Amino acid sequence: MSDVSFSVLGAHAGRESNSVCAASAQPVKTPDATADRCLRADHLTKRFGKTMALDDVSLSFEYGTIHALLGRNGAGKTTLLGIAANRLVPTEGRILVDGEPVTDDPCALSKVFCTSDVQTIPGSMYVDDLVGWMGRFHEGFDAKRAVRLAKAFDLDLKAKTGALSTGYRTICQLVMALSLDADYLLLDEPVLGLDAAHRELFYRLLMEDYLARQRTVVIATHLIEEVATLVEHVAIIDEGRVLMAASADELRASGYSVSGRADDVRAYCKGLDALSVDELGGVAVAYLLGKPDAARLTDRLDTAPISLQKLFVKLTEKGE
Protein backbone atom coordinates (compact mmCIF):
# COMPACT_ATOMS: atom_id res chain seq x y z
CA MET A 1 0.00 0.00 0.00
CA SER A 2 2.97 2.29 0.46
CA ASP A 3 3.85 4.69 -2.32
CA VAL A 4 7.49 4.49 -1.27
CA SER A 5 8.74 1.05 -0.29
CA PHE A 6 11.77 0.38 1.88
CA SER A 7 12.82 -3.04 3.05
CA VAL A 8 12.65 -4.24 6.62
CA LEU A 9 16.35 -3.42 6.68
CA GLY A 10 15.05 -0.02 7.52
CA ALA A 11 14.20 3.41 6.35
CA HIS A 12 17.45 4.41 8.08
CA ALA A 13 19.66 2.11 6.01
CA GLY A 14 20.91 4.87 3.73
CA ARG A 15 21.42 7.33 6.51
CA GLU A 16 23.15 5.34 9.14
CA SER A 17 26.67 5.10 7.84
CA ASN A 18 27.48 8.75 8.35
CA SER A 19 25.57 9.42 11.54
CA VAL A 20 26.35 8.50 15.09
CA CYS A 21 23.18 8.77 17.09
CA ALA A 22 23.57 9.91 20.66
CA ALA A 23 20.04 8.68 21.42
CA SER A 24 20.99 5.06 20.74
CA ALA A 25 23.59 5.27 23.50
CA GLN A 26 21.02 5.92 26.26
CA PRO A 27 19.93 2.56 27.66
CA VAL A 28 19.16 3.94 31.13
CA LYS A 29 15.96 5.95 31.34
CA THR A 30 15.20 7.82 34.50
CA PRO A 31 11.71 9.26 34.95
CA ASP A 32 13.10 12.73 34.20
CA ALA A 33 14.80 11.52 31.02
CA THR A 34 11.51 10.11 29.72
CA ALA A 35 9.39 13.15 30.59
CA ASP A 36 7.79 14.75 27.53
CA ARG A 37 9.10 12.00 25.27
CA CYS A 38 6.67 10.84 22.65
CA LEU A 39 6.07 10.11 19.01
CA ARG A 40 3.61 12.75 17.90
CA ALA A 41 1.52 13.04 14.76
CA ASP A 42 0.99 16.73 14.21
CA HIS A 43 -1.96 17.60 11.92
CA LEU A 44 -1.15 14.76 9.53
CA THR A 45 -3.01 14.61 6.26
CA LYS A 46 -2.30 12.05 3.54
CA ARG A 47 -4.07 11.90 0.21
CA PHE A 48 -3.59 9.16 -2.36
CA GLY A 49 -5.16 10.79 -5.39
CA LYS A 50 -8.78 11.28 -4.40
CA THR A 51 -8.52 9.03 -1.35
CA MET A 52 -8.12 10.85 1.92
CA ALA A 53 -6.21 8.24 3.95
CA LEU A 54 -5.52 10.60 6.87
CA ASP A 55 -7.41 13.80 7.55
CA ASP A 56 -5.74 16.21 9.97
CA VAL A 57 -4.69 13.55 12.47
CA SER A 58 -3.07 14.72 15.69
CA LEU A 59 -2.11 11.97 18.14
CA SER A 60 0.54 11.38 20.75
CA PHE A 61 2.17 8.03 21.58
CA GLU A 62 3.87 8.61 24.88
CA TYR A 63 7.19 7.03 25.69
CA GLY A 64 7.23 3.86 27.81
CA THR A 65 3.61 2.94 27.09
CA ILE A 66 1.90 0.22 25.03
CA HIS A 67 -0.63 1.78 22.69
CA ALA A 68 -3.31 0.26 20.50
CA LEU A 69 -4.07 2.02 17.25
CA LEU A 70 -7.49 0.68 16.36
CA GLY A 71 -9.31 1.12 13.11
CA ARG A 72 -11.35 -0.88 10.65
CA ASN A 73 -9.96 -1.97 7.29
CA GLY A 74 -8.85 1.09 5.38
CA ALA A 75 -9.06 3.40 8.40
CA GLY A 76 -5.54 4.75 7.84
CA LYS A 77 -3.46 2.78 10.37
CA THR A 78 -0.77 1.58 7.95
CA THR A 79 -0.56 5.02 6.40
CA LEU A 80 -0.02 6.65 9.79
CA LEU A 81 2.69 4.14 10.76
CA GLY A 82 4.29 4.44 7.31
CA ILE A 83 4.62 8.20 7.73
CA ALA A 84 5.94 7.74 11.27
CA ALA A 85 8.67 5.47 9.91
CA ASN A 86 9.39 7.94 7.09
CA ARG A 87 8.32 5.40 4.45
CA LEU A 88 5.56 7.68 3.23
CA VAL A 89 5.56 11.41 2.70
CA PRO A 90 2.61 13.22 4.28
CA THR A 91 0.55 15.62 2.20
CA GLU A 92 0.47 17.95 5.20
CA GLY A 93 1.65 17.83 8.79
CA ARG A 94 4.58 16.02 10.33
CA ILE A 95 5.77 13.38 12.78
CA LEU A 96 7.86 14.45 15.73
CA VAL A 97 9.95 11.98 17.71
CA ASP A 98 10.97 13.38 21.08
CA GLY A 99 10.28 16.80 19.58
CA GLU A 100 12.35 16.32 16.42
CA PRO A 101 10.81 15.84 12.95
CA VAL A 102 11.60 12.35 11.56
CA THR A 103 12.09 13.76 8.08
CA ASP A 104 14.90 16.11 9.04
CA ASP A 105 16.63 14.26 11.81
CA PRO A 106 18.31 10.84 11.24
CA CYS A 107 18.68 10.48 15.00
CA ALA A 108 14.91 10.87 15.52
CA LEU A 109 14.23 8.39 12.70
CA SER A 110 16.68 5.86 14.11
CA LYS A 111 14.53 5.63 17.26
CA VAL A 112 11.58 4.32 15.22
CA PHE A 113 11.06 0.88 13.73
CA CYS A 114 7.93 -0.20 11.95
CA THR A 115 6.99 -3.67 10.80
CA SER A 116 4.52 -3.74 8.01
CA ASP A 117 1.91 -5.99 6.51
CA VAL A 118 3.29 -5.21 3.06
CA GLN A 119 5.86 -7.42 1.39
CA THR A 120 8.94 -5.41 2.24
CA ILE A 121 11.59 -8.07 2.77
CA PRO A 122 13.42 -9.02 -0.46
CA GLY A 123 12.11 -12.51 -1.19
CA SER A 124 15.48 -13.86 -2.33
CA MET A 125 17.09 -13.20 1.05
CA TYR A 126 17.59 -16.06 3.49
CA VAL A 127 16.38 -15.49 7.04
CA ASP A 128 19.86 -15.85 8.54
CA ASP A 129 21.23 -13.35 5.99
CA LEU A 130 18.49 -10.97 7.02
CA VAL A 131 19.64 -11.31 10.63
CA GLY A 132 23.16 -10.38 9.48
CA TRP A 133 21.91 -7.41 7.47
CA MET A 134 19.81 -6.14 10.34
CA GLY A 135 22.91 -6.17 12.52
CA ARG A 136 24.81 -4.15 9.94
CA PHE A 137 22.13 -1.54 9.38
CA HIS A 138 20.70 -1.11 12.87
CA GLU A 139 22.86 -0.13 15.77
CA GLY A 140 21.67 -2.04 18.83
CA PHE A 141 20.29 -5.02 16.89
CA ASP A 142 20.80 -8.17 18.95
CA ALA A 143 21.53 -10.96 16.44
CA LYS A 144 21.80 -13.63 19.14
CA ARG A 145 18.38 -12.70 20.44
CA ALA A 146 17.01 -12.84 16.89
CA VAL A 147 18.31 -16.39 16.49
CA ARG A 148 16.85 -17.38 19.88
CA LEU A 149 13.46 -15.88 19.01
CA ALA A 150 13.49 -17.51 15.57
CA LYS A 151 14.04 -20.89 17.23
CA ALA A 152 11.25 -20.23 19.77
CA PHE A 153 8.88 -19.65 16.84
CA ASP A 154 10.32 -22.56 14.80
CA LEU A 155 11.25 -20.06 12.10
CA ASP A 156 13.65 -21.76 9.69
CA LEU A 157 16.78 -19.60 9.52
CA LYS A 158 17.81 -21.35 6.31
CA ALA A 159 14.57 -20.51 4.49
CA LYS A 160 14.25 -17.81 1.83
CA THR A 161 12.01 -15.05 3.15
CA GLY A 162 10.03 -15.18 -0.10
CA ALA A 163 9.23 -18.85 0.52
CA LEU A 164 7.81 -18.26 4.00
CA SER A 165 4.09 -18.69 4.64
CA THR A 166 2.06 -15.59 5.52
CA GLY A 167 2.29 -16.41 9.22
CA TYR A 168 6.03 -17.01 9.11
CA ARG A 169 6.59 -13.80 7.15
CA THR A 170 4.88 -11.99 10.00
CA ILE A 171 6.95 -13.96 12.52
CA CYS A 172 10.12 -13.04 10.64
CA GLN A 173 9.30 -9.34 10.96
CA LEU A 174 8.37 -9.71 14.64
CA VAL A 175 11.64 -11.53 15.37
CA MET A 176 13.58 -8.66 13.77
CA ALA A 177 11.51 -6.00 15.56
CA LEU A 178 11.84 -7.63 18.98
CA SER A 179 15.61 -7.89 18.55
CA LEU A 180 16.01 -4.18 17.93
CA ASP A 181 16.83 -1.50 20.43
CA ALA A 182 14.39 1.05 18.89
CA ASP A 183 12.64 3.29 21.40
CA TYR A 184 9.46 3.38 19.32
CA LEU A 185 8.32 0.03 17.99
CA LEU A 186 5.41 0.25 15.56
CA LEU A 187 3.78 -3.11 14.95
CA ASP A 188 1.35 -3.16 12.05
CA GLU A 189 -1.10 -6.07 12.37
CA PRO A 190 1.52 -8.05 14.32
CA VAL A 191 -0.45 -11.29 14.50
CA LEU A 192 -1.51 -11.41 10.85
CA GLY A 193 -1.62 -15.09 9.87
CA LEU A 194 -0.30 -16.37 13.22
CA ASP A 195 -1.93 -19.44 14.75
CA ALA A 196 -3.19 -19.35 18.35
CA ALA A 197 0.01 -20.79 19.86
CA HIS A 198 2.24 -18.32 18.00
CA ARG A 199 -0.03 -15.40 18.94
CA GLU A 200 0.26 -16.35 22.60
CA LEU A 201 4.02 -16.70 22.29
CA PHE A 202 4.25 -13.28 20.63
CA TYR A 203 2.16 -11.56 23.33
CA ARG A 204 4.28 -13.19 26.05
CA LEU A 205 7.54 -12.15 24.38
CA LEU A 206 6.22 -8.64 23.85
CA MET A 207 5.38 -8.31 27.54
CA GLU A 208 8.78 -9.71 28.57
CA ASP A 209 10.48 -7.25 26.23
CA TYR A 210 8.39 -4.38 27.57
CA LEU A 211 9.12 -5.24 31.20
CA ALA A 212 12.84 -5.56 30.44
CA ARG A 213 13.08 -2.20 28.69
CA GLN A 214 10.20 0.19 28.80
CA ARG A 215 9.90 1.42 25.29
CA THR A 216 6.91 2.62 23.34
CA VAL A 217 5.00 -0.04 21.46
CA VAL A 218 2.20 0.87 19.07
CA ILE A 219 0.06 -2.07 17.97
CA ALA A 220 -2.08 -1.27 14.94
CA THR A 221 -4.88 -3.78 14.67
CA HIS A 222 -8.57 -4.46 14.43
CA LEU A 223 -8.28 -7.52 16.71
CA ILE A 224 -9.04 -5.54 19.84
CA GLU A 225 -10.03 -8.36 22.13
CA GLU A 226 -6.56 -9.90 21.96
CA VAL A 227 -4.65 -6.73 22.82
CA ALA A 228 -7.22 -5.32 25.27
CA THR A 229 -5.42 -6.63 28.34
CA LEU A 230 -1.97 -5.54 27.12
CA VAL A 231 -2.51 -1.96 26.10
CA GLU A 232 -2.53 1.07 28.34
CA HIS A 233 -3.63 3.64 25.82
CA VAL A 234 -6.01 3.39 22.87
CA ALA A 235 -6.54 5.56 19.82
CA ILE A 236 -9.42 4.78 17.50
CA ILE A 237 -9.28 6.10 13.95
CA ASP A 238 -11.98 5.85 11.34
CA GLU A 239 -11.87 7.00 7.73
CA GLY A 240 -8.63 8.82 8.42
CA ARG A 241 -9.87 10.76 11.44
CA VAL A 242 -9.32 10.30 15.16
CA LEU A 243 -12.55 9.19 16.84
CA MET A 244 -11.20 8.77 20.36
CA ALA A 245 -7.87 8.68 22.15
CA ALA A 246 -7.64 7.92 25.85
CA SER A 247 -6.32 5.45 28.38
CA ALA A 248 -7.82 1.98 28.02
CA ASP A 249 -9.47 2.37 31.44
CA GLU A 250 -10.98 5.72 30.50
CA LEU A 251 -12.36 4.25 27.32
CA ARG A 252 -13.88 1.28 29.12
CA ALA A 253 -15.48 3.70 31.57
CA SER A 254 -16.76 5.93 28.77
CA GLY A 255 -19.73 3.75 27.92
CA TYR A 256 -22.08 1.06 29.17
CA SER A 257 -24.76 -1.32 28.01
CA VAL A 258 -28.36 -1.66 29.16
CA SER A 259 -30.19 -4.91 28.55
CA GLY A 260 -33.65 -6.31 29.22
CA ARG A 261 -37.01 -6.58 27.50
CA ALA A 262 -36.99 -4.60 24.27
CA ASP A 263 -39.84 -2.28 25.44
CA ASP A 264 -38.01 -1.47 28.67
CA VAL A 265 -34.70 -0.87 26.88
CA ARG A 266 -36.36 1.40 24.32
CA ALA A 267 -38.05 3.33 27.14
CA TYR A 268 -34.68 3.74 28.88
CA CYS A 269 -33.07 5.04 25.67
CA LYS A 270 -35.82 7.51 24.78
CA GLY A 271 -34.24 10.92 24.30
CA LEU A 272 -30.73 9.53 24.88
CA ASP A 273 -28.13 9.29 22.12
CA ALA A 274 -27.61 5.49 22.07
CA LEU A 275 -24.70 4.24 19.95
CA SER A 276 -26.92 1.35 18.89
CA VAL A 277 -29.67 -0.99 20.07
CA ASP A 278 -29.48 -4.69 19.18
CA GLU A 279 -32.82 -6.51 19.38
CA LEU A 280 -33.50 -10.22 19.15
CA GLY A 281 -36.63 -12.13 20.17
CA GLY A 282 -38.12 -9.42 22.35
CA VAL A 283 -34.84 -8.85 24.23
CA ALA A 284 -32.59 -5.85 23.56
CA VAL A 285 -29.15 -4.51 24.44
CA ALA A 286 -28.44 -0.81 24.05
CA TYR A 287 -24.93 0.68 23.99
CA LEU A 288 -24.54 4.21 25.26
CA LEU A 289 -21.79 6.66 26.10
CA GLY A 290 -21.54 8.18 29.58
CA LYS A 291 -22.81 6.71 32.84
CA PRO A 292 -26.09 4.86 33.48
CA ASP A 293 -28.97 7.21 34.31
CA ALA A 294 -30.19 5.99 37.70
CA ALA A 295 -33.51 7.84 37.31
CA ARG A 296 -34.34 5.75 34.22
CA LEU A 297 -33.20 2.37 35.51
CA THR A 298 -35.75 -0.15 36.72
CA ASP A 299 -35.25 -3.57 38.29
CA ARG A 300 -36.12 -5.11 34.90
CA LEU A 301 -32.95 -3.64 33.33
CA ASP A 302 -29.33 -4.72 33.71
CA THR A 303 -26.33 -2.51 33.09
CA ALA A 304 -22.74 -3.58 32.34
CA PRO A 305 -19.48 -1.81 31.45
CA ILE A 306 -18.75 -1.69 27.75
CA SER A 307 -15.78 -3.70 26.44
CA LEU A 308 -13.19 -2.03 24.22
CA GLN A 309 -14.26 -4.35 21.44
CA LYS A 310 -17.92 -3.33 21.69
CA LEU A 311 -17.06 0.34 21.99
CA PHE A 312 -14.87 0.11 18.90
CA VAL A 313 -17.50 -1.79 16.89
CA LYS A 314 -20.32 0.50 17.94
CA LEU A 315 -18.33 3.67 17.27
CA THR A 316 -17.20 2.57 13.84
CA GLU A 317 -20.16 0.61 12.46
CA LYS A 318 -21.86 2.34 9.60
CA GLY A 319 -25.40 1.06 9.69
CA GLU A 320 -24.45 -2.51 8.75
Ligand SMILES: Nc1ncnc2c1ncn2[C@@H]1O[C@H](COP(=O)(O)OP(=O)(O)OP(=O)(O)O)[C@@H](O)[C@H]1O
Ligand atom coordinates in the same frame (compact mmCIF):
# COMPACT_ATOMS: atom_id res chain seq x y z
N1 LIG B 1 -0.47 3.48 -2.03
C1 LIG B 1 -1.76 3.76 -1.99
N2 LIG B 1 -2.40 4.22 -3.08
C2 LIG B 1 -3.71 4.52 -3.05
N3 LIG B 1 -4.49 4.40 -1.96
C3 LIG B 1 -3.92 3.95 -0.83
C4 LIG B 1 -2.53 3.60 -0.78
N4 LIG B 1 -2.24 3.20 0.47
C5 LIG B 1 -3.38 3.28 1.16
N5 LIG B 1 -4.39 3.72 0.40
C6 LIG B 1 -5.77 3.97 0.81
O1 LIG B 1 -5.74 4.76 1.98
C7 LIG B 1 -6.74 4.32 2.90
C8 LIG B 1 -6.09 3.93 4.22
O2 LIG B 1 -5.34 2.75 3.99
P1 LIG B 1 -4.46 2.07 5.13
O3 LIG B 1 -3.73 0.95 4.51
O4 LIG B 1 -3.68 3.11 5.83
O5 LIG B 1 -5.60 1.53 6.12
P2 LIG B 1 -5.48 0.46 7.30
O6 LIG B 1 -6.23 1.05 8.44
O7 LIG B 1 -4.07 0.08 7.53
O8 LIG B 1 -6.30 -0.75 6.68
P3 LIG B 1 -6.13 -2.35 6.91
O9 LIG B 1 -6.51 -2.66 8.31
O10 LIG B 1 -7.14 -2.89 5.93
O11 LIG B 1 -4.73 -2.71 6.55
C9 LIG B 1 -7.49 3.18 2.22
O12 LIG B 1 -8.62 3.74 1.57
C10 LIG B 1 -6.49 2.68 1.19
O13 LIG B 1 -7.14 2.10 0.09
